């Protein structure tokens with residue numbers, strides 16, 4: 001047994017439970033929220049959903065989680081077997097899976113009455129008794145993915161849920177399209193639309209949840225939120241970067257590290273990688289790193305800075321599927337660490353900077369970190 005995480009792959013994503021817990025507490029305090037629905041879809045934005053659920057339930061007293069799919073919900077249910085730990089399914093769901101949802105206490109978002117009618121029939125046809133299905137009614141105030149657009153549509157769903165034993169109302173929500181950018185007018189419109197709909201039906205505010213990270217960070221004083229529904233902030237990054245900055249002391253949960261597995265010298269005039277786009281002007285040391293775009297280090301990161309021994313170095317030429325070449329201002333031993341994002345001595349590369357460099361967003365970079373990369377818990 002060799003428990004060196006680099007021994008097989010030469011790259012690993014390190015995750016910190018302390019940072020995750022710190023961020024959950026920090027964003028709740030900032031948004032003056034009493035309850036947190038921790039968004040851990042897409043394997044907790046690449047960090048590990050079961051790990052994140054266990055840490056947040058155990059160390060931050062969080063009992064509401066959200067994922068995107070039934071399979072993600074079942075996965076998280078393995079580590080949170082109790083019904084009191086709610087697992088919300090965000091997004092449109094296939095009604096044919098409604099029995100599985102009820103059996104496993106998964107609480108789907110629901111966008112129209114037809115879905116509820118079909119769900120009721122399927123639940124009633126079940127041979128074994130099922131617990132009531134908790135549902136979250138979606139209001140489409142401008143995201144355009146799902147939900148009631150009119151008061152009449154919301155009212156029909158709401159009345160139906162309240163009148164059927166098969167269902168239990170668990171939430172009423174909307175999703176903001178511009179919470180993390182400068183378009184305040186669109187945000188204001190969505191917010192007003194939501195408030196008009198829920199107040200017209202007199203739905204208790206304890207059911208409302210609207211704030212994603214952008215909203216919890218930048219609009220926390222605009223909505224009487226008891227519950228926030230955030231992902232990015234938990235993982236310690238600002239989804240609004242660079243258009244909106246925040247001073248909130250969030251801590252990055254993940255550090256992406258690889259190792260130098262080869263060191264060699266390029267002679268003046270020699271090129272590296274596909275397309276031979278990088279040519280050495282003079283003799284120069286370089287290192288080969290066993291990490292490529294199939295691992296989530298995108299081709300658009302070619303030319304990006306990496307940190308080696310606290311110094312800035314650079315990805316030379318194109319990132320390939322499984323390997324890439326980095327500059328070395330002096331030769332280093334095999335197995336020297338390379339930081340792709342994270343802190344190294346005085347230097348730091350943030351996930352926001354890396355994503356911006358590669359014309360991506362932090363969510364996409366983190367969720368794209370491949371299955372070949374082991375996730376390593378820094379602090380147990």
Ligand SMILES: *Cc1c(COP(=O)(O)O)cnc(C)c1O
Pocket residue numbers: 039090091175211212213214229230231232233239
């Ligand atoms: C992904 C998602 C969130 C979390 O968004 P962040 O910006 O990462 O906080 C919240 N609500 C819904 C409906 C989502 O799809």
